[in-house]
Amino acid sequence: MSTFGARLLHFLTSFPLPTTLPDNVLAFSPYLQETPQALLTQFASRYYADNRPRVALLGINPGRLGNGRTGVAFTDPVALTACEISNALPQQREPSSQFVHEVIAALGGPAAFFDHFFLGSLYPLVLLREGRNYNYYDSPALTAALDPAIRLSLQLQVHDVGLRRDVAICLGRRNGEYLTRWNQELQLFDQIQILDHPRYLMQYKRRELAAHVAHYVAVLTTASQ
Numbered sequence: 001m002s003t004f005g006a007r008l009l010h011f012l013t014s015f016p017l018p019t020t021l022p023d024n025v026l027a028f029s030p031y032l033q034e035t036p037q038a039l040l041t042q043f044a045s046r047y048y049a050d051n052r053p054r055v056a057l058l059g060i061n062p063g064r065l066g067n068g069r070t071g072v073a074f075t076d077p078v079a080l081t082a083c084e085i086s087n088a089l090p091q092q093r094e095p096s097s098q099f100v101h102e103v104i105a106a107l108g109g110p111a112a113f114f115d116h117f118f119l120g121s122l123y124p125l126v127l128l129r130e131g132r133n134y135n136y137y138d139s140p141a142l143t144a145a146l147d148p149a150i151r152l153s154l155q156l157q158v159h160d161v162g163l164r165r166d167v168a169i170c171l172g173r174r175n176g177e178y179l180t181r182w183n184q185e186l187q188l189f190d191q192i193q194i195l196d197h198p199r200y201l202m203q204y205k206r207r208e209l210a211a212h213v214a215h216y217v218a219v220l221t222t223a224s225q
Contacts, residue, residue: 005048007161008118009041012071015124015156018149022141025134027125030068035089040071042085047114053162054118055223057169058179059096059197061123063133066094068126073119074100074198083110099198102209103216116224120157122179123150137174151182158188166190167223172197193219 012031021027030036048054062068066076069089076097077089104113123146127134136146157163168189170176176194183189196205201212 003044003049003051004054004118004162005044008048009044011156011161012040012124013037015153016149017125018145021127022145023129023139025127025129025139025142027127028068029125030062030071031124035087036069036071038071039080039085039087043070043072043075043080043083046085047083047110048118051162052115053164054114055116055167055169055220056118056120056157056163057100057171057220058175059119059121059171060135060137060175061121062126063094063096064126064128065092066097067121073121075119095202096198099202099209099213102213103220106213106217107220117220118161118163122153122175122182124153137178143178150178151186154179154182154186154188168192169220169223170194172200193223195219 012029015029017029018027031040059074062073067073070077070080070087072080074097075083076092076094077087078091078093079097079101080087081091082101100119104110107113123136127136134142136150137143158165165188168191170179170192173194173196175197176192180192183192195216196212201209205212
């Protein structure tokens with residue numbers, strides 16, 4: 001019997017790269033690069049070596065400094081070390097990762113968290129424009145171009161990797177609008193809980209960080225029951 005981790009590795013390493021994208025946007029897969037793939041493999045073997053479905057926390061698309069380096073969603077090199085996956089990457093922090101791993105710590109740490117939850121994205125590949133992170137919804141032309149791929153990504157994550165279908169957590173209000181629309185057509189999740197994106201909270205709401213971590217914890221605790 002395959003494990004959640006083995007199916008996740010197959011999904012990420014085999015997801016198709018687009019040939020061309022509008023607006024001079026480039027996509028790349030960190031999961032095909034030696035270091036991120038090796039770290040992701042270690043992570044999956046440690047935390048997803050079973051066959052239980054997880055509640056998904058779905059972001060927009062990966063950034064270059066967190067997932068783009070480690071292969072693990074919302075996990076920069078410092079957070080990966082805290083997950084007991086040693087690495088020789090530059091120990092730089094990424095704001096979204098900082099927030100998410102505050103939530104993970106509040107829920108009992110990585111082992112307890114990943115028993116119940118999966119960190120991922122609607123679109124699993126890194127998007128860059130002029131060397132900077134770019135979101136799939138940052139231009140109408142890009143959203144239209146990626147629409148079939150995002151639909152495929154969602155379907156594969158639910159049906160092939162093995163996500164719980166009673167509830168999903170969407171990170172980001174605008175991201176949630178798109179996921180709600182796709183979910184109405186694809187009928188993947190019974191319920192979607194939408195939370196403010198970690199990057200937004202770290203940039204604009206840092207003074208209320210503890211309250212927002214507590215809100216995440218409350219929503220995730222309810223969802224995991």
